[in-house]
Amino acid sequence: xxxxxxxxxxxxxxxxxxxxxxxxxxxxxxxxxxxxxxxxxxxxxxxxxxxxxxxxxxxxxxxxxxxxxxxxxxxxxxxxxxxxxxxxxxxxxxxxxxxxxxxxxxxxxxxxxxxxxxxxxxxxxxxxxxxxxxxxxxxxxxxxxxxxxxxxxxxxxxxxxxxxxxxxxxxxxxxxxxxxxxxxxxxxxxxxxxxxxxxxxxxxxxxxxxxxxxxxxxxxxxxxxxxxxxxxxxxxxxxxxxxxxxxxxxxxxxxxxxxxxxxxxxxxxxxxxxxxxxxxxxxxxxxxxxxxxxxxxxxxxxxxxxxxxxxxxxxxxxxxxxxxxxxxxxxxxxxxxxxxxxxxxxxxxxxxxxxxxxxxxxxxxxxxxxxxxxxxxxxxxxxxxxxxxxxxxxxxxxxxxxxxxxxxxxxxxxxxxxxxxxxxxxxxxxxxxxxxxxxxxxxxxxxxxxxxxxxxxxxxxxxxxxxxxxxxxxxxxxxxxxxxxxxxxxxxxxxxxxxxxxxxxxxxxxxxxxx
Amino acid sequence: xxxxxxxxxxxxxxxxxxxxxxxxxxxxxxxxxxxxxxxxxxxxxxxxxxxxxxxxxxxxxxxxxxxxxxxxxxxxxxxxxxxxxxxxxxxxxxxxxxxxxxxxxxxxxxxxxxxxxxxxxxxxxxxxxxxxxxxxxxxxxxxxxxxxxxxxxxxxxxxxxxxxxxxxxxxxxxxxxxxxxxxxxxxxxxxxxxxxxxxxxxxxxxxxxxxxxxxxxxxxxxxxxxxxxxxxxxxxxxxxxxxxxxxxxxxxxxxxxxxxxxxxxxxxxxxxxxxxxxxxxxxxxxxxxxxxxxxxxxxxxxxxxxxxxxxxxxxxxxxxxxxxxxxxxxxxxxxxxxxxxxxx
Numbered sequence: 001x002x003x004x005x006x007x008x009x010x011x012x013x014x015x016x017x018x019x020x021x022x023x024x025x026x027x028x029x030x031x032x033x034x035x036x037x038x039x040x041x042x043x044x045x046x047x048x049x050x051x052x053x054x055x056x057x058x059x060x061x062x063x064x065x066x067x068x069x070x071x072x073x074x075x076x077x078x079x080x081x082x083x084x085x086x087x088x089x090x091x092x093x094x095x096x097x098x099x100x101x102x103x104x105x106x107x108x109x110x111x112x113x114x115x116x117x118x119x120x121x122x123x124x125x126x127x128x129x130x131x132x133x134x135x136x137x138x139x140x141x142x143x144x145x146x147x148x149x150x151x152x153x154x155x156x157x158x159x160x161x162x163x164x165x166x167x168x169x170x171x172x173x174x175x176x177x178x179x180x181x182x183x184x185x186x187x188x189x190x191x192x193x194x195x196x197x198x199x200x201x202x203x204x205x206x207x208x209x210x211x212x213x214x215x216x217x218x219x220x221x222x223x224x225x226x227x228x229x230x231x232x233x234x235x236x237x238x239x240x241x242x243x244x245x246x247x248x249x250x251x252x253x254x255x256x257x258x259x260x261x262x263x264x265x266x267x268x269x270x271x272x273x274x275x276x277x278x279x280x281x282x283x284x285x286x287x288x289x290x291x292x293x294x295x296x297x298x299x300x301x302x303x304x305x306x307x308x309x310x311x312x313x314x315x316x317x318x319x320x321x322x323x324x325x326x327x328x329x330x331x332x333x334x335x336x337x338x339x340x341x342x343x344x345x346x347x348x349x350x351x352x353x354x355x356x357x358x359x360x361x362x363x364x365x366x367x368x369x370x371x372x373x374x375x376x377x378x379x380x381x382x383x384x385x386x387x388x389x390x391x392x393x394x395x396x397x398x399x400x401x402x403x404x405x406x407x408x409x410x411x412x413x414x415x416x417x418x419x420x421x422x423x424x425x426x427x428x429x430x431x432x433x434x435x436x437x438x439x440x441x442x443x444x445x446x447x448x449x450x451x452x453x454x455x456x457x458x459x460x461x462x463x464x465x466x467x468x469x470x471x472x473x474x475x476x477x478x479x480x481x482x483x484x485x486x487x488x489x490x491x492x493x494x495x496x497x498x499x500x501x502x503x504x505x506x507x508x509x510x511x512x513x514x515x
Numbered sequence: 516x517x518x519x520x521x522x523x524x525x526x527x528x529x530x531x532x533x534x535x536x537x538x539x540x541x542x543x544x545x546x547x548x549x550x551x552x553x554x555x556x557x558x559x560x561x562x563x564x565x566x567x568x569x570x571x572x573x574x575x576x577x578x579x580x581x582x583x584x585x586x587x588x589x590x591x592x593x594x595x596x597x598x599x600x601x602x603x604x605x606x607x608x609x610x611x612x613x614x615x616x617x618x619x620x621x622x623x624x625x626x627x628x629x630x631x632x633x634x635x636x637x638x639x640x641x642x643x644x645x646x647x648x649x650x651x652x653x654x655x656x657x658x659x660x661x662x663x664x665x666x667x668x669x670x671x672x673x674x675x676x677x678x679x680x681x682x683x684x685x686x687x688x689x690x691x692x693x694x695x696x697x698x699x700x701x702x703x704x705x706x707x708x709x710x711x712x713x714x715x716x717x718x719x720x721x722x723x724x725x726x727x728x729x730x731x732x733x734x735x736x737x738x739x740x741x742x743x744x745x746x747x748x749x750x751x752x753x754x755x756x757x758x759x760x761x762x763x764x765x766x767x768x769x770x771x772x773x774x775x776x777x778x779x780x781x782x783x784x785x786x787x788x789x790x791x792x793x794x795x796x797x798x799x800x801x802x803x804x805x806x807x808x809x810x811x812x813x814x815x816x817x818x819x820x821x822x823x824x825x826x827x828x829x830x831x832x833x834x835x836x837x838x839x840x841x842x843x844x845x846x847x848x849x850x851x852x853x854x855x856x857x858x859x
Contacts, residue, residue, distance in 0.1 A: 066735070087737030102735045104728035106795035107721075115725050116738050118718055125716040154852030 016078070017042050017175050017206035018063065023072035025058055032058040036072065037232035038208070038225055040175065045197060045207040047217040047238070050227035051250055051468055056210050057099065059227075060179050063208075064096040065089035077174070087116075095173035099180050101160035105153040110135040112152050113167045138166040143192045158185050165193060169200070176200060177208040182216060194220050212300050212505045214243045226250055244498070251468065251497035261452045261474050267291030268326070270460035271343075271429050273312060276321035281307045282484040285321070289429065294451065294461040296475035298468070299504045304484040305464045306348055309431050312462075313345040314338045325429065344422035346415075348433040348464075355414055362388040365420045391420035415447060423454075430454065433464040448474060468497050480504050541789035541844065542801040545837075549808045556815035563818055571697055575689075577810040578703040579604075579758050579765065579774075583781035584788070584806040585707050585799045586754035589714070589747045591785055594727040594794030595645060595652035597748060600755040600781055602663035603637045604774035607759025609667055612676025612769045615685065623685050630760035631753050637663060638752015642745035652748075660778065664771075671771040678767030688764040699761050703803075706754060711799045723747060727794025783830065784809050787837040809833070 016039055023036035033055040040046045050056050061067045062074065065083030074081055076092060083089040089096075103112050110132050111118075119134065121127040135148035144162050146155075152163065161181055168176055178197075182190050197207055197220060211217055217224060218238060226233040226249040233249050269288045276285040282304040289295045297305045311318040317333040324330065325341040338345075355364055365388035415435070422430065435451065436444040451474060455461055465471050471478055478495045480488040480503035488503035553573070557564040564570065583600050590597040607630040614626050637659070644655045678686060691698045714720035722743050726733045733740050763769050788805030790797025809830060816826040 064735075065737075085737060086735055087739070090737045098735065102729070102732035104725045104732060104795065106728040106791075107724060111721060111725075115736055116718065116722060118721065120718070126718065126721065150852065154849050 015042050016040065017076070018208070019073065019075040020059065020063070021073040023059070023062060023074060024070045025062060025067055026070055032230055033062075033069075034230040035232050036062070036227070036230070037235075039235070040206045040208055041223075042174070042206050043201055043204045044222045045201050045209055045220055047221035047224040048208055048210045048227065049212075049214075049217060049224060049246060049250060050233075054227040054250070055230035056227055057179060058230075060096060060098075060177055060208075060210070063089065063094060063175075063177060064098075065094075090171065090173075093172075093174040095168035095171040095176045097161075097164045097168050097176075097178045097181050101157065101164050103152040103155075103160055103163060106151060108149050108151055109146055109155075109163055110148040112163055113138065113170055134170070135166070138170055141169070142166060142196060144189070158189060161185060162189065165196070169196065173205070175206045175208070177210075179210045180212065181209075182211060182213065190216070214246065214505060217246075218243075243502075247498050247501055251501075261294065261448075261476070262456055264292035264456045264458075266293050266476075267458055270326060271312070271462065272324040272327070274322045274324070276308065276311060276318055276323065278307070278311060278316070278318040280484075282311075282481075285486055287479055287486065287489070289460045289462055291428070291458045291460050292455050293476045294455050294463055294474055296471040296478045297462065297464045297481055298471045298475075298478050298500050299481035300466075303481045303504070305481045306433055308481065309345070309433055309462065309464055312338075313343055313431055315345070339425065342426075342428035344425055344427035344430045346418050346422060346430070346432040346435070348437070355418055360384075361392060361417055364388075364417050365391055365424055388420070388424070391424050392417070412444070412447070419447070419450070427459065429460045429462065431462045431464075434466065435463060436465075436467070436470060468500060471495075471500065472497065541841070542798065542804055544840070545788055545801060545804045545808060549804060549811060552808065552812055552815050556811075556818045559820070560818050563815065570695070571692065572814065573811065574700045575697040575765070576814065577807040578697070578699040579762055580777065580780055580784060580806040580810055581703040581803050582706055582754045582758035582761065583777060584784035584802040585703075585710050586751035587778075587781040588785045588788075588790050588797060588799045588802040589710060589723065590652070590751045591782070591790050591792060592714075592723050592727045592794055592797060593744050593747050594730060595744060595747070596656065596782065596792075597638075597641060597652065597751045597755075598656040598778045598782075599637065599641060599659040599663055600751060600758075601774040601776060601778040602660050602667065603634050603752055603755035604759040604762060604777065605667045605769075605771065606637065606663055606670075607633045607756040608762045608769045608773045609671050609676065609759075609771070611760045611763040612680060615682060616676065616680050619682075623682075623688075626685070627757070627760050630756045632756070634756015634759065635749050635753040638749040638755070639745070641752065642748030645748060646741040646745045667771045667773075671769075673771075676763070676769040681763070681767060685764055686767055689767070699765055702757070702761060706757065707799055707803050710750070710754075714799060719743065719746075724795055727791075728796070780809060781806070783834050787833055789837070789841065791841065792838075805837075 018038065018040040020036055020038045023033055024031070025033040025036070036055060036059045038046070038048065038059065048056050048059070058067065062069050065086045065088050068082065068084065076094070081092065083092070086096075104115065107115070110128075113135050114131050118126045119130045121130075132148050139146055139148065139162075142162060142165065144159075146159055146162065152160065155163070162185075165178075165181060168178075176197075181193060185193065194216075197209070201207060209217070209221055221238050223235060224238055224241060224246065225235045226246060228250055268291055270291050271289040273288070274286050277283055285308055287295070297308065299305050307316065310316045311332075312323050314330070314333050314335040314337060322329055323332070323338075325338075325343065328341065330341050330343075331337045335345075362384040365384075419432075430451075432451070436447050448470070451461060451463070463471075463474060465474075472495055475495065476492050478488075478490045478492075478500055479486050480490065480500055482504055488499070490499055490503070553564060562569050564573065583604070586600060587597055610633055611626055611630055614621055614629060641652075641656055641659055644650065644659075645652045648655065688698050693701060714723065722733070722738050725736065725738060726740050726743055730740065759774075762773060784806035785797065785802040786792060786805070787808060788797065788801030788803065790802055790805075812829060812833065813826060816829060821829070
């Protein structure tokens, strides 16, 4: 393959800057991207939309040189390219703003912008004065007041995002990819970003804009490509499409029947959350969960769903409000009190937060109840095995023996071990964050059936999920979280992809982003 | 869109900013402690500072640890650690002696070069294993600590290099002074200045900080993380090699037990000097002052009349104190930065 040469670059307006066709990318057995297709012209802003897990971020990471594609066509400036590192894509003229800001907290804001390509003086020393001036100029252009000399540590997410944007602009790239750059920005900051994006477009650059906010997509973009389940669906002129059409393309399938939730008798109120508030994270969260009920917290990543769950379980502190279990108030910031009151919490990242990956299945399952199993302070593996056996059996954890290491098991089986661990505490309320993330389809269905069964036995379940089909299929009630507030409480009968998505993206309450 | 400059980056004059940052710096606090230690010891015994020997020792004794601490800092900044420097020092110290014994008349410059080269090679081995083996540096360099020491043991056996084996010109380095500053100290100071200058003004130096501050972000920035980490270990090895040659010049005798346990002192000196053990912040200047403080306190405590046990405990207390101070300072700094953000 011919190495990419920036000098050969032809930049006529309307010519394709980026062209991806039938790009495939798998991670192990999971195909994150089946047929990624995207064509972006110079002097245009192209929206890329799709549900969580549609493959947008994987696509972005291929363009950025983080991942390499398995198969398909990847052309940049009319040449076939294959980047093996982020440095190569950067050198070719691609700037990427990731969903999560990636900054060096110990270094100054200026150094963060120019790291690796600082301006040098005649002796190849870093020219700090020139660097700070350039940074100040960038912030002036973005219209923000950030001291270029302060460290990145302690900056708000919005400011961090601004620095990412300044960094991308300073790269003088011919293609700028922004993966949800506005998620943390205020209305004014969004307006400024859009003004900068438009001026970059008018200079003949190509921009890719990923967002869940339809009003922004319509206000800013010229073209839109919709993706679903790792596949390309359609590309349209923005003027020739509408929000309902885009949503139906994003959702695309009838989802109601995939996850049969057996109806259960609703019992007493188990969990009662009242006016829970944590400055800058979530506000005035009030809801109840009854025995036998599955309540889903839906919303975009970063909307505050997981933070609410963590506060209820006492992992994080909250400012004001109360959490009650069966009418009794639970002390804040005390997970042990929550466990004693009958709460169980299965976190999002099971490898880091839910499992002792080097421990045996039995040790993991018996993890939370080990205090009760110990005799005179000593815990034997026999006691652990006796306690763990029935649970592992009920959940059909596929492992040769209870003493197999948790790290050797598949994601689905690991998730079952984590669920078994908490079920062994005989909880009244199960909080489960992303119950089926990274799990194959077969095990997914098993986890869903299990949750449904448990609810049937009178367990109250609070489920957080980014997968719309899962929310619609499993939940008796959907609470939609948007920017830290519960923006909608939708009963099962009324819950549709459209109603949940529009509550999550704030599509009815348009921000001032459009001009 | 408003294009007027909303940022006023230079409300404070550069000179005043420089002065404030020096006065508030972590390094200055350590200098204060060092001066206090010297003052107390001198008060107890005038000879500690005001005698030709006292003055010379004050400057000369830290020269070996200073070299190691500077190298250690370069590695720690990248969120790694190099525990093998003591063994590297022993290997090059013995090599230095052997070269003089086996090749009488060998130029001193060649011996210095050989020591640095040897150290670099040992550092290169560490660097390759850490950067490409993806094993934590703590484990790798703990392994090479024993391996390198084993090599010295089998090479030297019970043999020992004595001052009588070494040429006068070389031994004179250990006592010679220029403008009443010992030559070995000057060597350390030059190495310190070069590394400190590089870390502050070169892209490569800043990238070391970036890598230590957030290794994942460094990859996304497109920095050459592996190459930088590898070179940090080579620098550490080279400086340990240089320290080995200096060791031989200073003491005149080398056995296989040279520099036993000094690697922990090097880590301690860096930590006392304000180098964050998880990388990303700290300076070689601080580490240098830390090493001088560590050595000086060890010499001052007997003078003040503190028993042996407490001498070690004081060093431990110093390390713990430095770490606690850093925690408090960084928590305060983080709070101030958040306040500054909310105020704007």
